Amino acid sequence: MYSEKVMDHFTNPRNVGEIPNADGVGEVGNPVCGDIMKIYIKVKDNVIKDIKFKTFGCGAAIATSSMVTEMAKYKSLEEALKLSNSQVAEALGGLPPIKMHCSNLAADALHAAVNNFRKNEQVIK
Amino acid sequence: MFILEKTTEQVKEVRVVRSVYFDHSGTTPVHPAVAEEMYRYLIGDSFGNPSSVNHLGLQVRKKVTEARDIAAQAIGAAPGEIVFTSGGTESDNMAIHGAAYTNKSRGNHIITSAVEHHAVLNTVKALGKQGFNITILPVDQYGMVSVDDVAAAITDRTILITIMHANNEVGTIMPIAEIGKLARERKIVFHVDAVQSFGKIPVNVDELGANLLSLSGHKIYGPKGIGVLYIRKGTRWRQTLFHGGAQERLRRAGTENIPGIMGLAKAIELAMENREAESARLMVLRDKLIKGLTSIENVRLTGHPVKRLPNHASFLFKCIEGESMLISLDMKRIAASTGSACTSGSLEPSHVLLAMGIPHADAHGSLRLTLGKDNTDDDVDYLLEVIKPIVEKLRNMSPLED
Known part of the structure; x- marks a missing residue:
């Protein structure tokens, strides 16, 4: 059902955890639909220096979360905002069709984290 | 000493390739x-x-x-x-x-x-x-x-x-x-x-x-x-x-x-020949599974505690999604089943669990283990051994609070 890459990221997820005092936190999904993704970022000079995730969900939800953290690390905020859910799925060698809708939200969570960072920054300014 | 270590290694290897079928309510092997x-x-x-x-x-x-x-x-x-x-x-x-x-x-x-x-x-x-x-x-x-x-x-x-x-x-x-x-x-x-x-x-x-x-x-x-x-x-x-x-x-x-x-x-x-003896045997294994799994924090039995099929054990694991648990078990060669939305082909979790008043979020964390003729006490021990680290890993990954 899942590609080898999905299974690899599911079995050995990268960047799992929380960042205390994160500069931005993004959360998407809800427990009703069965997927929640939470992404934490640390930003310096407009670049994502550290990124971690916590996810409740199926194999695809966990693998996409892991993949998006790898893709976004050391990227500028603008580059991070350009990452799309379908690029994440593609990087994993594809997802089963039904998973494209329900569990492919990791880029959305990343965008939410970036937007949250920018909002926090404005408040400080 | 060397031989002993080797033996331990070999035993470990045997355990890794052990294959356990716990989905007899799904289907059974042809006798x-x-x-x-x-x-x-x-x-x-x-x-x-x-x-x-x-x-x-x-x-x-x-x-x-x-x-x-x-x-x-x-x-x-x-x-x-x-x-x-x-x-x-x-x-x-x-x-x-x-x-x-x-x-x-x-x-x-x-x-x-x-x-x-x-x-x-x-x-x-x-x-x-x-x-x-x-x-x-x-x-x-x-x-x-x-x-x-x-x-x-x-x-x-x-x-x-x-x-x-x-x-x-x-x-x-x-x-x-x-x-x-x-x-x-x-x-x-x-x-x-x-x-x-x-x-x-x-x-x-x-x-x-x-x-x-x-x-x-x-x-x-x-x-x-x-x-x-x-x-x-x-x-x-x-x-x-x-x-x-x-x-x-x-x-x-x-x-x-x-x-x-x-x-x-x-x-x-x-089935007629074996039913009584087999049901009595499986009930012992079922009850061991129930006892072992419900001793894990935030795991509970679903269905009636007494008026239930002799081979049937079903559970809710809080803060864990059923499919990720299923895949993790499958990688240990344990075949089980879940009522999670992710495996139903729809976006809704099991209509049975929802009808029982279980909230959507919890219904995603269901696990069903149904026993049959080839299951042994060792199979139950194996499941109880491998599931604990799986639960721990998935819960550590989960943003939900218990």
Whole structure:
């Protein structure tokens, strides 16, 4: 059902955890639909220096979360905002069709984290 | 010393390749004796059509009669009340649709429960769109249908009650005999889906008060694609779905699935022989699983604690999604099942768990372990050993608070 890459990221997820005092936190999904993704970022000079995730969900939800953290690390905020859910799925060698809708939200969570960072920054300014 | 280490290594390796099947409510492996029996009807000159009047047909017809006797005896029926079908889904469809349309002049009300198998629930719902009034009864926290609810739902227009004997997802055994009594008193046709209970607990059509009863082959180490619909003599029922030849005394058209029927009869024979001893054995393993898993924090049993199938253990794991647990177990070569939305092909978690009042979020974390003939105490120990780190890993990854 899942590609080898999905299974690899599911079995050995990268960047799992929380960042205390994160500069931005993004959360998407809800427990009703069965997927929640939470992404934490640390930003310096407009670049994502550290990124971690916590996810409740199926194999695809966990693998996409892991993949998006790898893709976004050391990227500028603008580059991070350009990452799309379908690029994440593609990087994993594809997802089963039904998973494209329900569990492919990791880029959305990343965008939410970036937007949250920018909002926090404005408040400080 | 060196040898000892080697041995430990080897033992570890053996444990890694151990394969455990805990999904017997999903399907069962075909018993070798069943496969052998079927093979006899796939080769040589046992290919005859039982409807044909020639020596090849007649010799097969005799065998079908014997198989029918075996099926009838197993559930306390007469051979003439047994119809072979393609399985549980067909039996359910035929029973419900046939009873509804045959009794249309007497009324249009059908009663079922919220936790039925989709083969029943969706058939009843389809009839709801064809002019029938339907009542879908709620269940309690254990997934149990209440006899009082059934009694209260019956009206002068009620023509059919269809309730399952035991639930496939949570293992709860329903008060079928009492519902059957109610139905008989009110002269309402009563259908029982006994696909999950047959072979595990006694299924006797008179004791249950069933007019119609569905069985499936592949849940009892028989082949897929074969089942039984029991139709009590005198029941207001006729075939309304399939039109064709006069096979099965006009109740099921189409040339009989002979290898399937013969395999099913063998499976029924074995099930009857082994049921009591096997159920007692599996109950011990089931209770060990329940005890072991519910000792993990925030894991609870679903379904009735006592009135449940002897081979059935089902759970909710808080803050864990069922599919990720299933994949993790599968990588340890343990085959299990979940009611999570992710495995249902829809976006909704199990209708059974939701009907029991379990919140959506929790229903995603369900795990079903159903035991069978090849399971041992070691299998249970293996599961209990490997599941703890899986639960820990997935919970550490989860943003939900316990």
